[in-house]
Amino acid sequence: MTNQPIGVIDSGVGGLTVASELMRQLPKERLIYVGDTLRCPYGPRPKEEVIAYTWELVHFLLKRNIKMLVVACNTATAFTLEDLKSKLDIPVVGVIQPGARSAIKVTKNNKIGVIGTEGTIHSRAYPDALHHINSTIEVYDLACPDFVPMVESGVLSGSHAMQVVEGSLKPLKNHFEIDTLILGCTHYPLLRDAIQTVMGEHVTIISSGEETAREVSTILGYQKKLFQGNRKPRHEFYTTGKIEVFQNIARDWLQTDMNQVRRVELEEVVNYL
Amino acid sequence: MTNQPIGVIDSGVGGLTVASELMRQLPKERLIYVGDTLRCPYGPRPKEEVIAYTWELVHFLLKRNIKMLVVACNTATAFTLEDLKSKLDIPVVGVIQPGARSAIKVTKNNKIGVIGTEGTIHSRAYPDALHHINSTIEVYDLACPDFVPMVESGVLSGSHAMQVVEGSLKPLKNHFEIDTLILGCTHYPLLRDAIQTVMGEHVTIISSGEETAREVSTILGYQKKLFQGNRKPRHEFYTTGKIEVFQNIARDWLQTDMNQVRRVELEEVVNYL
Numbered sequence: 400m401t402n403q404p405i406g407v408i409d410s411g412v413g414g415l416t417v418a419s420e421l422m423r424q425l426p427k428e429r430l431i432y433v434g435d436t437l438r439c440p441y442g443p444r445p446k447e448e449v450i451a452y453t454w455e456l457v458h459f460l461l462k463r464n465i466k467m468l469v470v471a472c473n474t475a476t477a478f479t480l481e482d483l484k485s486k487l488d489i490p491v492v493g494v495i496q497p498g499a500r501s502a503i504k505v506t507k508n509n510k511i512g513v514i515g516t517e518g519t520i521h522s523r524a525y526p527d528a529l530h531h532i533n534s535t536i537e538v539y540d541l542a543c544p545d546f547v548p549m550v551e552s553g554v555l556s557g558s559h560a561m562q563v564v565e566g567s568l569k570p571l572k573n574h575f576e577i578d579t580l581i582l583g584c585t586h587y588p589l590l591r592d593a594i595q596t597v598m599g600e601h602v603t604i605i606s607s608g609e610e611t612a613r614e615v616s617t618i619l620g621y622q623k624k625l626f627q628g629n630r631k632p633r634h635e636f637y638t639t640g641k642i643e644v645f646q647n648i649a650r651d652w653l654q655t656d657m658n659q660v661r662r663v664e665l666e667e668v669v670n671y672l
Numbered sequence: 673m674t675n676q677p678i679g680v681i682d683s684g685v686g687g688l689t690v691a692s693e694l695m696r697q698l699p700k701e702r703l704i705y706v707g708d709t710l711r712c713p714y715g716p717r718p719k720e721e722v723i724a725y726t727w728e729l730v731h732f733l734l735k736r737n738i739k740m741l742v743v744a745c746n747t748a749t750a751f752t753l754e755d756l757k758s759k760l761d762i763p764v765v766g767v768i769q770p771g772a773r774s775a776i777k778v779t780k781n782n783k784i785g786v787i788g789t790e791g792t793i794h795s796r797a798y799p800d801a802l803h804h805i806n807s808t809i810e811v812y813d814l815a816c817p818d819f820v821p822m823v824e825s826g827v828l829s830g831s832h833a834m835q836v837v838e839g840s841l842k843p844l845k846n847h848f849e850i851d852t853l854i855l856g857c858t859h860y861p862l863l864r865d866a867i868q869t870v871m872g873e874h875v876t877i878i879s880s881g882e883e884t885a886r887e888v889s890t891i892l893g894y895q896k897k898l899f900q901g902n903r904k905p906r907h908e909f910y911t912t913g914k915i916e917v918f919q920n921i922a923r924d925w926l927q928t929d930m931n932q933v934r935r936v937e938l939e940e941v942v943n944y945l
Binding site for chain 1: 700770774805882886894
């Protein structure tokens with residue numbers, strides 16, 4: 400039914416940038432978010448492990464009667480999206496295809512940059528998604544392994560952040576004439592200002608979170624599953640890790656008070672049957 | 673199957689701005705376009721007539737085995753979208769909801785302007801689509817009846833165009849602090865530069881065509897109906913009116929040679945059974 404919640408899964412706190420955009424663009428929709436902070440990050444883990452962990456989060460939310468699933472983690476999207484789509488009877492949206500489609504919409508010279516974690520870049524998920532739609536797109540991708548640790552330590556601006564961003568993006572900035580850059584990691588929107596400054600105003604920055612929320616809206620609208628009427632929804636946030644860490648990051652990043660964060664024991668997530 | 677064409681219907685030539693974006697954003701997809709130039713414009717016609725004409729165009733394309741229907745006309749979308757969606761077993765995308773969703777994504781102050789023909793503005797379709805998703809959006813809409821005749825007469829820039837655009841947009845520009853403006857008519861993207869100049873750089877202009885193509889991509893991707901593999905598709909364009917007029921406008925507007933335009937007798941469209 401239309402008043403069921405939208406489920407959001409993430410390896411930790413990065414997906415909060417996606418959740419925040421869902422709340423902004425779909426203010427009547429109710430979210431249930433589960434972040435697997437205790438086992439974060441998923442990026443360096445073997446594919447089979449990421450698939451197993453992701454399914455555990457999915458089952459945790461399926462028991463809570465979600466009408467749609469959002470995979471708010473690039474690594475989990477790269478490894479599990481097709482499997483989830485084929486096995487679940489609710490719509491499933493990942494964070495990769497929305498960013499790819501938006502980049503195709505805005506690029507004028509068909510030269511698109513992608514930055515992400517090493518896992519996401521090595522998976523080739525973005526070039527595959529872009530070329531699936533348009534084989535002539537030139538894709539320049541680059542892993543930026545220093546960004547996530549910096550963001551998680553709370554450094555989002557200032558001279559140190561600028562130095563790290565500038566150093567990391569140098570190969571992309573100097574050698575290719577991209578006009579569009581996809582932030583292929585849910586942490587990166589927190590560094591958006593620094594990235595925009597380094598790349599220059601002529602490069603359009605695409606944030607997965609914004610574009611994913613837009614596509615969630617498109618598909619719920621298409622399926623006539625948008626909430627009807629008016630309400631101020633009560634969201635639920637679960638973390639397998641420490642509540643305080645999750646709350647602090649949510650407050651710092653999203654300027655929202657996260658009183659509704661609850662801890663869920665990893666055992667409950669793992670033993671979902 | 674994925675190699676079936678996408679069907680595009682329009683009251684005339686305006687929908688070519690949508691077709692052109694579909695070709696750009698989905699270069700592997702094949703289009704069949706029918707423009708009812710002989711009975712254009714639909715805007716001033718009674719609702720029942722618009723519904724009847726639209727269904728005729730739809731049946732003309734259904735016989736050609738389309739995998740998706742794009743209603744590339746704001747008036748036809750306002751009057752027929754829900755009916756078409758409930759009765760057809762292929763996905764149907766109109767031009768109103770994509771523009772609305774994109775505006776919700778980009779606005780920062782939740783003040784959105786909409787310009788369109790008198791028919792579209794009076795239908796309240798844009799405010800309804802926006803408020804369906806977010807009831808707190810402030811919508812300022814304005815009919816610009818002088819734009820379509822000017823565009824169809826080939827005046828897209830220069831001092832006369834600027835005067836007309838400036839005069840028409842005055843109420844919107846002077847009285848409201850909108851940060852986003854939806855071009856709620858498929859002809860208006862041809863006046864985009866003039867509209868941007870008049871409204872100022874701080875207003876983001878949303879073009880239905882770009883956003884509709886993006887949502888066609890989203891829904892085809894979601895339904896696994898995107899064309900697999902590589903091809904340079906051969907599109908088909910049909911007009912119930914004069915081929916030369918259609919070709920000239922297509923050439924002027926889209927800088928594409930439209931050798932593939934064919935005339936279809938209105939009788940064939942009307943007597944589709």
